[in-house]
Amino acid sequence: MTGHDVFEAAGQRARWLRALLVGSLVLAGSAIASAAATLLGRLCFDWFVSLSLAAVLVGASWLLSISAFILSHRRRPDLPLVLLRMDYRMGLDARLSALYELEMRSPTSFLRRRLELSLAEWFPQWRNGLPVSNWSVAGLTVGVLATAGVLVLGALGGISEVSTGDLAAGFPDEGVFSANVLPAGEHLGDDVENAQIASSNEVGGLEGLLTELGRKLNQVETEDIETAIEFGWDPEFQMALETWLTQLQERLVRTESPLTAEERSVLATVSAEAPPSVKEALDEILEAATTTEVNQAMRGLLDALQLPEAAEEEGVSESMRAPEESVSTQSGDSTKAPVAMPDTGAPGGSPTAQPEEGDAAQASERTSEASVSSSPSDPTSASYVREDAPASVSEEGEVRAYLTLGVPIELEPKGDGTSSPRVDYEKLDSILESRNLPASAADIVREYFESISEGGS
Amino acid sequence: MITEKGFDSAFAAFEGLREAIGTVIVGHDNVVSAALIALLCRGNVLLEGVPGLGKTLLVRTLASALGLTFSRIQFTPDLMPADIIGTDIITEEEGHRRFTFSQGPVFAHVVLADEINRATPKTQSALLEAMQERTVTVGSNTYTLDEPYIVLATQNPIEMEGTYPLPEAQIDRFLLKANVDFPSLQELDLISERTTEGAGIELPDPVATAEDVLEARRAVFEIPISEGLRSYVSRLVLATHPGNPTAPQRVAEYVEYGGSPRAAIAVVLAAKAHAFLSGEVSVRPADIEAVFQQALHHRVILNFRGEAEGVQVADLLDDVWQGVRAV
Numbered sequence: 001m002t003g004h005d006v007f008e009a010a011g012q013r014a015r016w017l018r019a020l021l022v023g024s025l026v027l028a029g030s031a032i033a034s035a036a037a038t039l040l041g042r043l044c045f046d047w048f049v050s051l052s053l054a055a056v057l058v059g060a061s062w063l064l065s066i067s068a069f070i071l072s073h074r075r076r077p078d079l080p081l082v083l084l085r086m087d088y089r090m091g092l093d094a095r096l097s098a099l100y101e102l103e104m105r106s107p108t109s110f111l112r113r114r115l116e117l118s119l120a121e122w123f124p125q126w127r128n129g130l131p132v133s134n135w136s137v138a139g140l141t142v143g144v145l146a147t148a149g150v151l152v153l154g155a156l157g158g159i160s161e162v163s164t165g166d167l168a169a170g171f172p173d174e175g176v177f178s179a180n181v182l183p184a185g186e187h188l189g190d191d192v193e194n195a196q197i198a199s200s201n202e203v204g205g206l207e208g209l210l211t212e213l214g215r216k217l218n219q220v221e222t223e224d225i226e227t228a229i230e231f232g233w234d235p236e237f238q239m240a241l242e243t244w245l246t247q248l249q250e251r252l253v254r255t256e257s258p259l260t261a262e263e264r265s266v267l268a269t270v271s272a273e274a275p276p277s278v279k280e281a282l283d284e285i286l287e288a289a290t291t292t293e294v295n296q297a298m299r300g301l302l303d304a305l306q307l308p309e310a311a312e313e314e315g316v317s318e319s320m321r322a323p324e325e326s327v328s329t330q331s332g333d334s335t336k337a338p339v340a341m342p343d344t345g346a347p348g349g350s351p352t353a354q355p356e357e358g359d360a361a362q363a364s365e366r367t368s369e370a371s372v373s374s375s376p377s378d379p380t381s382a383s384y385v386r387e388d389a390p391a392s393v394s395e396e397g398e399v400r401a402y403l404t405l406g407v408p409i410e411l412e413p414k415g416d417g418t419s420s421p422r423v424d425y426e427k428l429d430s431i432l433e434s435r436n437l438p439a440s441a442a443d444i445v446r447e448y449f450e451s452i453s454e455g456g457s
Numbered sequence: 458m459i460t461e462k463g464f465d466s467a468f469a470a471f472e473g474l475r476e477a478i479g480t481v482i483v484g485h486d487n488v489v490s491a492a493l494i495a496l497l498c499r500g501n502v503l504l505e506g507v508p509g510l511g512k513t514l515l516v517r518t519l520a521s522a523l524g525l526t527f528s529r530i531q532f533t534p535d536l537m538p539a540d541i542i543g544t545d546i547i548t549e550e551e552g553h554r555r556f557t558f559s560q561g562p563v564f565a566h567v568v569l570a571d572e573i574n575r576a577t578p579k580t581q582s583a584l585l586e587a588m589q590e591r592t593v594t595v596g597s598n599t600y601t602l603d604e605p606y607i608v609l610a611t612q613n614p615i616e617m618e619g620t621y622p623l624p625e626a627q628i629d630r631f632l633l634k635a636n637v638d639f640p641s642l643q644e645l646d647l648i649s650e651r652t653t654e655g656a657g658i659e660l661p662d663p664v665a666t667a668e669d670v671l672e673a674r675r676a677v678f679e680i681p682i683s684e685g686l687r688s689y690v691s692r693l694v695l696a697t698h699p700g701n702p703t704a705p706q707r708v709a710e711y712v713e714y715g716g717s718p719r720a721a722i723a724v725v726l727a728a729k730a731h732a733f734l735s736g737e738v739s740v741r742p743a744d745i746e747a748v749f750q751q752a753l754h755h756r757v758i759l760n761f762r763g764e765a766e767g768v769q770v771a772d773l774l775d776d777v778w779q780g781v782r783a784v
Contacts, residue, residue: 084685085784097683098739110461111679111738118738 001123003099003116007079010086013130014077020132023069024139030061031146038153054154058147065143086129095119096129249298256291459675467673470665471497471734477522477661482515483651484644490734491635491751492519492609496670497677497730500632500723501588501608503573503623503755510637511648512611516569517660523670524663525566525605532576534619538583542593558595563587566603566667570610574620581627584608588630605670611637625714625758632723633748634755673733680729682740687725689783690745694721696777697757705776711763712773716756723752742783750774 034057038049049057083097090096095115102112248263259267264286271282281301288294428449432442459467471493478489488504492515495502504512513529520527530541543561547554562568563584573581587593591602610631612623640648652658696703698715708715727748728740735744750771757770 080684081784084683087683088784093737093739093741093743094683094686095739095741097685098681101681101683102739105681106458106679109458109679110464111681114738115681 001126003096003103003112003119003123006096006123006126007083007100007103010082010126010130011077011079013127014079014082015073015075017130017132017136018075018077019069019073021136021139022072023065024136024143026068027061027065027143028139028146030064031058031143031150034058034061035146035149035153038150042153049150049154051151051154054150057154058150061143061147061150082130086126089131090122090125090129092119092122092129096122245298245302249295249302252291252294252298258291259285259294459672459679463672464676464679467669467676468733468736470669471673473664474519474522475734477664478515478518480661481518481651481658482511483647484640485511485515485637487751488512488515488635488637490731490747491633492516492607493734494727494730494748495609495632496605496607497673497733498632498723498726499591499605499674500726501610501630503628503631503634504609504611504637505614505634506611506637507615507639508613510639512609512637513569513571514658516567516609519609520567521660521662522664523566523605524666526603527567527569528562528565529569529571530562531571532573532580534575534577536576536580538580541580541583542587542595545596558598558600560600561593563593564600564602566605566607568606568608570608572613573610574612574617574622576621578621578624581621581623584610585627585630588627603667605667605674628755629717629719631755633727633751635751677726677730677733680732680737680739682725682729686728686740686742686745686783689742689781690724690728691721692781693745693749693777694718694724694753696781697753697774699760703781705773705780707768707776708773711759711766711768712757713760713763714758716753720753720756724748727752746778749778 038054038057041049080097080100083100084094086092087094087096096119099112099115099119102109102115106112244266248259251257252259267282267286271279271286274282278301281297284297285294285301288297428446432446437445475489475493482489491502491504494500496519504515506512516529517527530536539561541561542563543559545556546559548557568587570584573584587602587606588608591604591606593600593602612620692703694716695701696705696715697708697712697720698704699709699712701715704712704715724745725740728744731744731747732738732740737744753774754770757773759768759770
């Protein structure tokens, strides 16, 4: 290897290293800027970056970095300076750069030969004089981490949007339902709109709570999460649907007017995406001819939506925990069960709610669909429908599971044997305590429900 | 272009010259080195030190070891330019009278201008042309000085009364300025022994010729310095200017004028000569460091505040050296 070879190779390597340095620094800078903007938007302005926007930001950062790399690589390096740096790094007393000077000015000088001879042992190690800069490594590392952070924030932003969104959240495990399935320009009805407005006013606080809850839940034992999720549907959707249905029911009772076209449209849309147990109850509402039938069907649906929590509360979940075990308890001479009978909280922990004829028939059908086995040995017990728990516990699932467990709803028995849900925030603390939530999660759940109830009133 | 053989012989000659000087001069390595560097670079040296430190002996030894002519000029307030450079005198030959130029002491290879700051500026400036152009002009005639030519001027830093400090234009003509320090105990013992025992000090026989010096000069000019180091020297010189953004804070505060372009030339040339004397074939950063202070010390002029506060130029140059990096 001659000095000339070293100069050419060093020039190429210096060009690559400089391009790498510039590219990595540009990547780090742009990625940090993206991450900072995403984080600031999330923390200060409640602005959530979707996963797709995060991907665009990350892509732009990398594109900028690659452009900087290419532009930098096109520029010729200052070779005398590069060689002097190599001299200093390898302790060559500026002989390499002096050799380059001689090669440029007097290539035939005997001094050039002498210098080359004195450097011959160093030539094979010339790469040691041009190591990859620590700044390049740091820039690349920071850039990759920051872009990953942007993507994670984007993913979390998507989750938060779902968790604090409207009815469009849907059933993630049983078919995604989103606002997109609604026809453009179609409204959800006044009550829903009001709920959405109220919800949007709370978005910042709720999302913050959810984020904090998710963070705290990371410290919870996996077994606890699995136990919770086993009874949990999608809690946000469930709650929103319950709220809307409750308001709808109140309106129907108050005005004694039939369902509006918009309300029917919403119910039909939800029914199309809902799991079988809810779908049949919704269809029953839609098919009801009178306001009374609508009210009854609505109660059945609301009861069905509260079944898992009620079962958890009253300790009847023992029979529901076993994955392969599904219980259908029949009442009297009826062979049909309601959509889902809530636990009424009767002494002894056994459900006493009596199904209605129509509900029982639908429940029976659903039971067969869900591979439900009946328990004919106990003809007085109520009938239950088993829904499969999510197969896996995701980060989103953990949050929802604990929110579901923490819902401060009690089922109040009525005179006709049915029960209706009752939200009693005065009992919030005792309910949370009885449900054995981790203290950190209980605080967040409490704060969450106080927030959505505007102070618990 | 110098041949490899010429380069080696020149180097050997200067090795011998250094050894020969070492047999007479005890210590003062920096002064000897400065004198040899100036000789190799076609420059002049300003030696500063108190009397009795062997400055004159050094110059005499150098001239003797090179087999060159030597003259010593003692500068006094009443010294006239003609006393240095010579003058036209009337001579009579074969019945005809005519003016004949009588050469002054400046016509020698090695000139010692002792206590140069005691002469008037007019007389001091009489040396300017000889130092820079290697010529002497009298009337309408210009006479060329023989090469190699070197002026070694001394000045006493403690007896400043009645002296005429060298003007900047003249002081810039000196390639290097070397401080002649007081010898150490061991060196003093050796000096005492050499001067009081036996026959006393004997000047060495010539070990090199004028041709060797000229060959060595060519070799020095061929020694390469990398572009990066050359730029480094320029940045160092620029940093001695108070108005330059790279100047250290103390330079900005205490310096009136920094090094001239001639200073940058001096550093590069002196570094080359230093590398040659060290047996190297290229300039190293260490060579620049070795000559940096000597080449710039007399070219950095303090302002009133710097003078009043007794700031040392050497300290300011240390700041510059620390503040400017090669890469």
